[in-house]
Structures are given as structure tokens and as C-alpha cells.
Amino acid sequence: MSDRHFSHEVWLSKLRDHLTEERYAARTSRQCIAVARHFLRCLDKQKVDVSTAQPASVEAYLQQTRRMYRRRHGHPTDYKGWQCLHTNGIHMLLRLVQGLWPPAPKAVTPVEILQSEMRGEYAQWMAGQRGLAPGTVSHRCCEAGRLLDWLGERATREELATLTHLDVDGYLKYRAAAVGRRSLKDVTTKIRSFLRWLYMTERTSRDLSSTVIAPMLYAFESIPSALRSGDVEKILAATRQDCTQKGIRDYAILMLISKYGIRSGEIATLRLDDVDWRQEVIRIRHSKTGAISYLPLLPEVGEAVLKYLQDSRPKTSFREIFIRACAPYRPFRCGSSLYRLVRHRLEAANVITTGKRGPHAFRHARAVSMLRATVSVKDIGDLLGHRAADSTLVYLKLATEDLRAVALEIPTGVKA
Incomplete structure (x- = not known):
């Protein structure tokens, strides 16, 4: 028995113990083990170690299995049910091996690296200097990330220094297309906080937080939904x-x-x-x-x-x-x-x-x-x-x- 095959059997044994501990049904456990075994064989053919497997490796396995299913049955798979059946066991296996699945996306380009660093510094400032709750920090970081993603290649130190109120208005118009008026007001609060931080850290030449226009909400303007x-x-x-x-x-x-x-x-x-x-x-x-x-x-x-x-x-x-x-x-x-x-x-x-x-x-x-x-x-x-x-x-x-x-x-x- 090769070292790789022995390693696979060890992980399959751990997966079996995990399924038993979590009290999955016997049939579900057998299906998860079978799919995980086939996935490990697919990784062997790709010469990929399970500890370094990426979402692309899982997608390659799914595509191969779909083709085999179509050849065998003469019709495509029932996507939702079939997808769950073939990913549950794989995802549990990869969480056991790698500890976290799916893995957090890694910043690759210089712009992505800069944006990741900015979000990290912004989160530390909110938690350390402002004393905000973890949930608030997470939500505000997500909105800051959306703004930076919307700016794209312009989210560099040089371009941020030239940010204007027109850019802020453009982003809010973009967000307004997907959220309601009350949610948009919440977005403006988060954006103001991020723009203040950008100015405090000298990433923008002026404080643009005052240029953020929030929708007007009136006290008691809406009627809550209630059951009779x-x-x-x-x-x-x-x-x-x-x-x-x-x-x-x-x-x-x-x-x-x-x-x-x-x-x-x-x-x-x-x-x-x-x-x-x-x-x-x-x-x-x-x-x-x-x-x-x-x-x-x-x-x-x-x-x-x-x-x-x-x-x-x-x-x-x-x-x-x-x-x-x-x-x-x-x-x-x-x-x-x-x-x-x-x-x-x-x-x-x-x-x-x-x-x-x-x-x-x-x-x-x-x-x-x-x-x-x-x-x-x-x-x-x-x-x-x-x-x-x-x-x-x-x-x-x-x-x-x-x-x-x-x-x-x-x-x-x-x-x-």
C-alpha cells in the first residue's frame, strides 16, 4: 500500500468517525464516504494532494462525474439534488483536512493586496479605537469592501487621493438599485464611517463623509406587519x-x-x-x-x-x-x-x-x-x-x- 493510499484511508476513517459522531443516518454516511473516496481518486489522477485542493479541484471532479452520469443514463443530472449529494461528503472531508472550507480567497494582484490590507487596518481601528461590536465591524468592513470592489483598479493609493463626491454619488446610485430606502440609509452610515477613516489616515485629500446624502426617513412612516x-x-x-x-x-x-x-x-x-x-x-x-x-x-x-x-x-x-x-x-x-x-x-x-x-x-x-x-x-x-x-x-x-x-x-x- 502506497503512502498516498494509506493517507487517504486515514482521512476516510476520520470522516467516517465524524459522520458517526454527528449521528448522520447510515445511508447518508455511506454515500458521503463513497463520494469522498471517488474524489480522492480523482485528485490522484490530477496529482493534487488533498491538503492543497482548491475549489477548482472540486469543480473538475464534478464536471467529470456529470459527463459520466450523462453517458450512463442518457440525460443530464438533476442539478440541485445531485450537486448536494456529491458535494456534502467532499466538503466535510476537506474541512477535516484543511480546517477551513471553502478557503478564504487570497489577494493576488497589487490592487487586491492593497484592498485586503486596508480592510484589515480599518477593522482594527473600529475594534480598537472605536470599540465597536464584532458584528458592526464585520458589516462595515463588508460595505467598505463593496466600495473598493466597485472602484476596481482605481482603489490604489494614488487614485484614492483624487476621490471626489461624484464617485461617492456614483457608488450610492449603484447600491440604490439593489436595496430599499431604509437599507440604503444604513449603507450611507457605513460609507460615512469608511470615508472618515480614509481621510484620517490621509488616504483621501478631503473628508468626503459630509457629501454622503442619505434618504429621508420619517418617524412612524411605515406600518409594521402583523398577523391577525x-x-x-x-x-x-x-x-x-x-x-x-x-x-x-x-x-x-x-x-x-x-x-x-x-x-x-x-x-x-x-x-x-x-x-x-x-x-x-x-x-x-x-x-x-x-x-x-x-x-x-x-x-x-x-x-x-x-x-x-x-x-x-x-x-x-x-x-x-x-x-x-x-x-x-x-x-x-x-x-x-x-x-x-x-x-x-x-x-x-x-x-x-x-x-x-x-x-x-x-x-x-x-x-x-x-x-x-x-x-x-x-x-x-x-x-x-x-x-x-x-x-x-x-x-x-x-x-x-x-x-x-x-x-x-x-x-x-x-x-x-
């Missing part, structure tokens, strides 16, 4: 009838969102020790404000969560309450992971909405139900985790029936 109370009950009833592991989990999640109005990110980070079963209290860590709320554990919510923990939650070392329903059994990556879950439950209950179809629609519905129950704005804000009353007042616009009841009569003789 009847729709909420319909969705909960339909989900409760689903007795599968996923259905039990989804019902517990929807109960928490609909009864407490908590954010999807707070659901994703909810941990086992956040529920005090003896005192019947649940602890909520508010993701936006960083505040912590202790709320009474409602009986119907506690029963739904307990049923999930006893009958449906996969056995795992993770302390988060809610875990993915299929291997690898891990917590939700972030709150946005719940969007597809909620949308699927709306469709299953045949609930059609004109606005948002994600977890926030339940949050808004809870706010409206409390308004109609004459709960004070302060108490609603405390439950929802708002710091300022203005954040809660926006929900007053959703109580349209109550607003109609206090509307003034139009004086006689006034024309519309």
Missing part, C-alpha cells in the same frame, strides 16, 4: 397537529414567539438553564439591548417546551434548547434561521399575509393584542425588550380598530 389574532391561533392549531419531532419543536418555538413576542435571535440563543422549572420563570437575553428579563413561565408554553425536551430534542452536548431536526444536530446559527421554519408553518396553515411572513410578524401581533387589552405602553416595551418608549409607540398604528373608535368626525361641509 385568528391567524395566530390557526397556525398554532395546525402546528400542534404535527406530531413529528420537527412539528413538536416548531410548536414550542411558535408558542414562545406568540405568547412573549421575543425576537427570533433570542429564541436561537435560549439555553436549558434559562428556564427555572421550580420557580416557573424564563430568562430572556434581549439581543438588541443586552438587557435580561425574567418572565413568568406560562403553563401552555412550559408544556410545549417540556414536551419538546422529553420527546423530540436530539441528544447532544449543546446547551441551547432548540436544535436542528437533522444531522448535524446543532443549534440554529442565528435568528434568521427561523424564517424558513415560520414561513413553512404559515403555508401549512394556509395563512396568506401581505406583509412579513417571519417570526417578527408574531412579535407585532403580540404587541397589538396587548394594546387592545389596554396594557400600558411601558409594560409592552418591557416585555418586548425595548429601551425607549418610541420603539413601542410604533405598534400603536397597528391597532387600527381602536384608532377608528377615537377618530374625530369630519365636520359637515368639509370636502374631501
